[in-house]
Amino acid sequence: MTSLINYLAAIAITWLIAHLYYHRTQNVPPAWAKDFVSRLPVERPKLNELLKIVQEEVDSGNIEINHPLGRVSCPECGHNIKDFEVKVFGNDYVTIAEFTCPSCGWTEESEV
Ligand SMILES: [Zn+2]
Numbered sequence: 001m002t003s004l005i006n007y008l009a010a011i012a013i014t015w016l017i018a019h020l021y022y023h024r025t026q027n028v029p030p031a032w033a034k035d036f037v038s039r040l041p042v043e044r045p046k047l048n049e050l051l052k053i054v055q056e057e058v059d060s061g062n063i064e065i066n067h068p069l070g071r072v073s074c075p076e077c078g079h080n081i082k083d084f085e086v087k088v089f090g091n092d093y094v095t096i097a098e099f100t101c102p103s104c105g106w107t108e109e110s111e112v
Pocket of ligand 1 (some may be wrong): 074075076077078079101102103104105108
C-alpha cells in the first residue's frame with residue numbers, strides 16, 4: 001500500500017514539475033508587448049529588405065544621415081544623430097566639425 005502511495009506521489013510531483021515548466025517555456029508575450037511583438041519579422045530580414053526599411057525611414061524624416069560621419073545614430077548608445085550637438089571650428093585652410101552625443105557624450109570630429 002505504501003509503495004502505491006509513493007508511486008502516485010511520484011507521478012503527481014512529476015506532473016506538477018512538467019506542468020510548471022510547460023507554462024514557463026511558452027512563448028506567449030504579455031498583453032502589453034503583443035502589438036510590438038506582432039510587428040517583428042518572423043525571419044531575419046535580408047540586406048535588401050533592411051535597406052528598404054531604412055530608406056523608407058530616411059524618406060519619412062525619422063532617420064537623418066549625417067554625411068560627414070556616415071552615421072545615423074550614436075555608436076555607443078544608439079541616440080538619433082538628429083539631436084547631436086555640432087561645433088564647427090577651423091582656419092582658412094580647414095574646417096572641422098565636432099559631433100557630440102547628448103545622451104552619452106560620445107564625440108567624433110570630421111573635416112567638412
Ligand atoms: Zn550616445
